[in-house]
Amino acid sequence: MSSHAILTADTHRDLRIRTDRAAELGDDMMMALAVPSEFRKLQLDYPILFRLDLDRDKFTAVALFGFEAGENLFVSNGHWDAGYRPLSVDIQPFLIGGRRDGFEAKQVHIDMASPRIDRDGEGVRVFDQDGRATPYLERVSAQLCELDAGYQDYAGFFEALRRHELLEPLTLDITLDDGSANRLVGFHTIDEDRLRSLDADALGELHLSGYLLPIFMAVASIGNFAKLIARKNWRLRHG
Template structure:
C-alpha cells in the first residue's frame, strides 16, 4: 500500500527525503529495472541484461548480485558505484498525469508516497527552499523522473526493433567463485553479437538513427562487468569466511 499524493510546497514545506542507500530503503535486490537511455552510464558499472515481464514483454535489468536480495554494490558507505540506476534513485517519487482545466493536455506532475521509508521531517534533504522554491535535491529528482519517463517511452520501440531483427537471444549466466561455489542465473537475454555484426543496409541505418544501435552496443559492452561482479562476490565471501 502507498500513500501517494501530489507534491506541493504548502502541505509538504517541511518534508525531507533520506537520500542515502541501504537495504532498509529497498536497495537490497540482486537485479534492478533500468532503461535504454541509461545504458551508456550503466555499462561502465553493471552487466545489463533483458528479461520478460509478467506479460511477456522485454525489459532491461542490471545484475547486482547472485544470491537473493544481494546487492554487491551496497556497503557501509552506501551504494558504491559512479551511477545508480534511476529507478533505485527515485525513492518515494513518481510522475502522474494531472488533468488540466479547459480541456488542456494532461501535465506530468511529481507525486510523493508519504509512507515511504525515505520520507522524514527530521533528517535528509529538504525538498523546498524557505521561500517556497524547489530545493536542489528536488531539482535533481525532477531530472531523474524525466529519465524514467523518457525511458518508459523509448523502451518498447527499442525492444521491438531489436526483437524484430532477431537480435535478442537467450543467455544463461554462469559464475564460478574462487571457493568453487557456482551460480547459474536463468531467464536472461542479451543482444546477439554475431547477428549484430551481420546487420547491414537499411536495418543498420534504421537502428543507428533511432539510437537503438548505440544502446545495443552498450549492452554488449556491459557484459564485461560480470567478472567484476564475481570478484566483488569473492571479496565479500572472503570477508565473512
C-alpha cells in the first residue's frame, strides 16, 4: 500500500534512494506509462503502444518491456539495459502533487512505502547535510515537471488521434525459438494507411499542435518488436 508524503528537508534530511534495478524494487512490469514529449527517446528502444480504458473511454500511451504480466526484458543483474527509461519509471518513488491550499504551485511527494526507500544507508542521498537538494533530487524534480507537462497535453493529443481516426487495434502473433506461440492483444497502434491518406490541412494541423512528430515516433517504434522478441528468446535460452 502506498504511503505518500510531501518531501521536505526537515522530515527527509537523511533519506536515501536505491537506484539499482531489480524486480523486487518494482521493476517487474510489462509496460509503463509514457507521454508524447518523450516518444523521440523511447522509440530508440521500446515499442510505443496505446491502451484504451473502456470504463473511462480514454487512451494512454505505454512503452512495452515484455510480453506477459510482470515481465521486464530490459532489467538484469541490477541494471536497465537501455539508453533511456520512461519518465514514469525513472522518477520513482517520487510523484508530483497539488497543494492542499488550492494554489497552482505543485510539490514533490514521495511514496514512503516504496521498496526503493533505502533503510541501510547506501542509496543516493536526496538532501545533503545542510538540507539542500542534491543533484539527484534536482534531476528528479525536472523530470517530474516534464512528466506533469506531458500529462497536461494528453487529452489534446488523443483527441487529435481520434478526430483523424489514427488508432487501430493491434494483434501480434509471436512464435518464439522454443516453439511456443504467443499473442499480444489489448493494444492499439497508429494506423499507417490512414496517416498516409491525411491531406495537407490535417497534417499541418497536427504539426502546428506538436503532435505530428510523436505520431511518427510511435510509428517508428514498432520496429522494436523484433528486438524485444530477440530479448525474449535470449532470456528463454539463458534464464
